[in-house]
Amino acid sequence: MKIFGDEWKGTPAGEDGEWVEAPVGAECVDCLKPVVEGQSGVILALLDVTREPGKEYTMEPKEQPYHRECFLESVFGPNFRGFITKGPE
Numbered sequence: 616m617k618i619f620g621d622e623w624k625g626t627p628a629g630e631d632g633e634w635v636e637a638p639v640g641a642e643c644v645d646c647l648k649p650v651v652e653g654q655s656g657v658i659l660a661l662l663d664v665t666r667e668p669g670k671e672y673t674m675e676p677k678e679q680p681y682h683r684e685c686f687l688e689s690v691f692g693p694n695f696r697g698f699i700t701k702g703p704e
């Protein structure tokens with residue numbers, strides 16, 4: 616997984632992830648707001664589906680950014696902050 620931003624430092628994702636430059640200006644897949652300088656997030660290769668009437672649809676992997684919060688919420692649900700700050704029992 617490709618990651619960007621300081622918020623990953625000191626986390627398991629920060630140790631295992633591939634660090635890349637923040638894709639400033641690119642739209643987050645989840646909230647559709649652009650990534651701003653200083654934000655953290657991930658870049659995933661998601662399938663980009665193109666479908667035109669009368670033709671077969673095509674699916675190509677396309678790298679797309681998520682804000683860190685948007686990605687974590689997509690994995691853990693809207694109460695993800697509780698999982699992270701609480702830690703293992």
Ligand SMILES: [Zn+2]
Pocket residue numbers: 643644645646647648681682685
């Ligand atoms: Zn977002």
